Amino acid sequence: MKELELKYGCNPNQKPSKIYKADGKELPIQVLSGRPGYINFLDAFNGWQLVRDLKKATGLPAATSFKHVSPAGAAIGLPLTDVLAKIYWVDDMDWKNFSPLACAYARARGADRMSSFGDFISLSDVCDKDTALLIKREVSDGVIAPGYTDEALAILKEKKKGNYNVIRIDENYEPAPLEHKEVFGITFEQGRQDLAIDDALISDLVTENKELPEEAKRDMKVALITLKYTQSNSVCYVKDGQAIGVGAGQQSRVHCTRLAGQKADNWFLRQCPKVLNLPFRSDVSRAERDNAIDVYIGEEYMDVLADGAWENIFTEKPEIFTREEKRQWLDKLEDVVLGSDAFFPFSDNIERAYKSGVKYIAEPGGSVRDDAVIATCNKYQMVMAFTKIRLFHH
Numbered sequence: 001m002k003e004l005e006l007k008y009g010c011n012p013n014q015k016p017s018k019i020y021k022a023d024g025k026e027l028p029i030q031v032l033s034g035r036p037g038y039i040n041f042l043d044a045f046n047g048w049q050l051v052r053d054l055k056k057a058t059g060l061p062a063a064t065s066f067k068h069v070s071p072a073g074a075a076i077g078l079p080l081t082d083v084l085a086k087i088y089w090v091d092d093m094d095w096k097n098f099s100p101l102a103c104a105y106a107r108a109r110g111a112d113r114m115s116s117f118g119d120f121i122s123l124s125d126v127c128d129k130d131t132a133l134l135i136k137r138e139v140s141d142g143v144i145a146p147g148y149t150d151e152a153l154a155i156l157k158e159k160k161k162g163n164y165n166v167i168r169i170d171e172n173y174e175p176a177p178l179e180h181k182e183v184f185g186i187t188f189e190q191g192r193q194d195l196a197i198d199d200a201l202i203s204d205l206v207t208e209n210k211e212l213p214e215e216a217k218r219d220m221k222v223a224l225i226t227l228k229y230t231q232s233n234s235v236c237y238v239k240d241g242q243a244i245g246v247g248a249g250q251q252s253r254v255h256c257t258r259l260a261g262q263k264a265d266n267w268f269l270r271q272c273p274k275v276l277n278l279p280f281r282s283d284v285s286r287a288e289r290d291n292a293i294d295v296y297i298g299e300e301y302m303d304v305l306a307d308g309a310w311e312n313i314f315t316e317k318p319e320i321f322t323r324e325e326k327r328q329w330l331d332k333l334e335d336v337v338l339g340s341d342a343f344f345p346f347s348d349n350i351e352r353a354y355k356s357g358v359k360y361i362a363e364p365g366g367s368v369r370d371d372a373v374i375a376t377c378n379k380y381q382m383v384m385a386f387t388k389i390r391l392f393h394h
Contacts, residue, residue: 001027002024002025004019009038028173032157033162033164034164043066043119043141044144047144047229048144049228049229051123052171054221055125057196057225060078061076061101061124062077063121063122065105070249071226071243071246072246073107073109073115074225074243075108077100078242080098084271087270088106088113090110093134101127101130102128106134108121112246113286113287115263119141121142123144126145127148128149128152132149132152135156140159141165142166143156145168147168193391195228195389195391197221198221201224201387202224204385205383205385206374206385206386207377207382207384210383216337219239219337220385222238223237223238231393232249232391233342235247237358239333245260245266245356253340253342264333265330265355268332268333270293275293278296279318292304296321305317305318330355330356333356335360336359337361339363341393342363342391346372346373347369347375350373359382360385361377361384365386
């Protein structure tokens with residue numbers, strides 16, 4: 001297949017629309033089910049590059065959950081815990097026997113379920129039955145992977161009455177070294193971003209504390225690879241092999257740090273017993289529970305706790321989750337990694353990161369205020385690596 005006609009472009013009025021290779025060669029994909037659209041393919045191709053890089057960097061299966069050309073979550077295939085299984089709504093499945101790939105997607109989808117609603121999924125490995133069963137129950141637009149087992153493909157083809165988008169990509173496909181895009185009738189050309197994210201990139205430790213454990217190195221790679229395919233400005237918080245907060249497309253870096261930090265905080269607040277034990281009605285869906293939890297742990301909590309509102313969600317009225325209780329719980333979050341796609345221009349970013357348990361930071365360096373940023377890291381005994389490489393993505 002050299003050309004695939006699409007229903008429309010980014011919006012229904014943008015016609016005609018298609019994908020093809022400018023050199024006239026075959027496309028490296030097969031559509032096995034559904035009819036993927038323009039944005040679906042943007043998510044699919046960016047997501048595939050991300051999980052491919054994660055697999056190369058860590059040796060573990062990887063998954064990402066994309067929305068609007070940025071990852072809502074990304075993770076490698078580490079086992080789930082009892083708490084994670086519960087907050088990711090898979091505790092009713094045989095999660096202890098999940099394949100590593102299924103664990104990766106459960107983590108990628110679960111870290112920010114609000115943003116992942118209606119995602120496009122990318123998988124580094126052949127999609128197996130466990131992963132397909134997990135995908136089947138989620139609201140999702142499609143999936144791209146290097147292959148599918150017969151069982152997995154049969155499960156996915158049943159989704160959306162047979163209209164779920166399933167794409168197979170040639171895992172050996174390599175694009176040309178130069179890439180092009182057109183904006184307003186003008187063609188842009190640049191060298192492809194093929195930077196390897198490895199130990200050497202994070203070896204320049206500029207803080208007084210230079211103790212960087214292997215788990216932190218791994219999480220730095222997860223953060224930087226996630227940023228490599230996130231719309232800039234962007235920062236990424238990572239814990240235990242998964243992104244727990246991604247701040248994408250903000251003009252101000254500190255706003256980016258705050259946005260991603262709030263997502264990381266929400267991820268951890270969901271693990272507090274007070275949230276884990278919320279008395280949901282049995283007829284409330286997982287998506288509705290996600291929405292209710294997001295409001296409950298936020299400042300607008302009375303929207304779900306007011307008389308006449310809580311009865312629609314809970315079997316009994318929960319207690320307010322006070323600011324003091326939330327801060328006390330968040331103080332337990334530790335050893336978080338923070339990656340940034342460009343340097344931190346002010347130390348306020350470090351102050352905000354500290355509130356979300358950040359101990360390890362990877363950023364390019366090169367700001368005129370590097371000294372102040374390093375000094376703030378030293379104040380909190382953080383470890384910071386200067387990569388000397390910017391990772392803007394547009």
